[in-house]
Amino acid sequence: MADALILGGTGVIGRAIAAHLAAANWRVKVAGRNPDNMPAELRTAGVDFIAADRADAARLRATIGDGVDLLVDCVCYTATTAHSLVELAADAGSTVLMSSKAVYIDAAGNHANSQVEPRFDGPINESAPTLTANDIDHRSHAGYGPNKVAAEQISLDSGLPISILRPSRVHGIGGSRPREWVFIKRILDRRTTVLLARRGTGVVHTTAAANIAALVETVAHTPGARILNIADPDSPSALDISRTIANHLDHQWNEVLLDDQTDDRLGVTPWDSAHPVVLDTSAAAALGYRPTGDYATTVAAQIDWLLDAAKACDRSRILPAADDPYFGHFFDYTTEDRFLARVC
Template identity: 60%
Template sequence: MPRALILGGTGLVGRAIASRLLEAGWQVDVTGRDPARMPAELAAAGGEFIAAERTDGGQVRAALGPGADLLVDCLCYTAADARSLLPLAANSASTVLISSRAVYVDSVGHHVNSDTPPRFEAPIPETQPTLAPTTDIDHRSREGYGANKVAAEQVALESGLPISVVRPSQIHGVGASPAREWAVVKRVLDRRTALLLARRGAGAVHGTAAANLAALVETVAARPGARVLNCADPDAPSVLEICRTIAGHLGHEWAEVLLDDTAPADLGRTPWDSAHPIVLDTTAATALGYRPAGSYATTIAPALDWLVEAAGNGQLPVDEGYFAEYFDYAAEDAFLAG
């Protein structure tokens, strides 16, 4: 039985990867700080929790033990994190470092976290220029997140070890934080009769289902190598299509009000707004043998059900500050009345 160790395996990405591997017959160990956060479905499927702090080299080496067939690092944010990963990767047949599409820059250096939105002229390949690597800016900041990821990637790729760097985009699924779909689900639960969408709902930001990310990790496990791979859903629906998918799944109907540039700028906002499309090219992953678990509509369905159930139980882990701008119903009603 092959063995996988997932560092930070109790979160959105780790639990999806663990679930897929367990279903495929793997022995799966996941690390985390708190055993109470071990997803019940993983424990029921035979997954094992190992208490280990990602930044504690001794604890993660003990978790790895004599080695693994697959090592997945969901918590590698900096060059220092990557350097601590290398001794573990040396004792693993295949290693995956979860990175981000936030590393990419357009032709003038803009990126997804810059004040000026980026403009990518075509689906973004792995060869697209990236931010300059840095270790001088906090990786938890807008300015530092992508640049620190680049620094981590370089340490991994220059090691000569079979480490696959995987770059997803706006990961979604059960347990997501933030669960961007809440911006629409709450409207359904509030029985809103109209949906206002900026830019006529035409914005498009590629998403990555955690289930699709898990499918790529399983593919990489069987084909070790040093490489960079984009990972995204097989489709990149527009904001309007995303909202129709969510409303349709929840059986809700409303009037769609597609706003143009003459509408107030703060109306019709969603987490998928983008002045220009942000779409990843996944040709390299497909050529490696990656087959998505499903489309956006297919993979988002369990997450929508989770959000509705969690909201009904009063257990929804939502950052109200993140979503505040999407629920100004008074401004919407005033606009519609006018």
């Protein structure tokens, strides 16, 4: 039986990987700071929890022991954490570092977190230019991508079989800020109309955590130093996503597709983009990876998870906080109603 250690294993990506590997008869351990965050379904599946802070190198070294077949780092954000990953990776048959599509820049140097939206010429492949590595606050918009680039470079320079995965707009059970909540809450609030900016045409490629897990197993069996994009086999628009969620919840609403001249407070979603942001995943496919499903198939479990939490009024670790600033501007019903009163 092969064994795996997942750092940051209780988050949306880590828990999907752990569940996938456990179902494939791997012996899996997940490391995290708080045992209370360990999903019950992982314990039931036989996954072990190890209390270990990502910054505690000695504890992680003791955890990895004589080595593992697979090491996955879901919380490697900086050069410092990459150096510690490399030390651990020396005792792993295959290692995976979770990065992000936020590292990519367009011809003008714009990226996912810049003030000006990027404009890519087409699907982005792994050879596309990236931000320059830098050591500034990785929690900031300006610092997230440059720190990820620094982590990637250190990992690749090690010469070890470390696969770097670059997902986009991850969805799945366990997300701390589930973007799909933008439509789910609207349905629960019995809104009969959905407004969509840019006529709902915005596309920012989605990635199911379950599809990430499938690729992780693929690279575990074919160790190597590489960079791989990972995204869903389809690239739904904001309109597609709104319809997928409404259909899953058997909800009907009127669609109001707004043009660019409309109030920019109206119809915003996490998938808005003036230009499509789509990842080319052909390199992963050439390696033997096969997705577990498209967006509609893979997002269903997350929708049900959030709906169950809403019915139970569970805001402990599932539903976004009522005052979460990320979601506040998505639910400006007062401005919406004023607009609809004028045009309807």
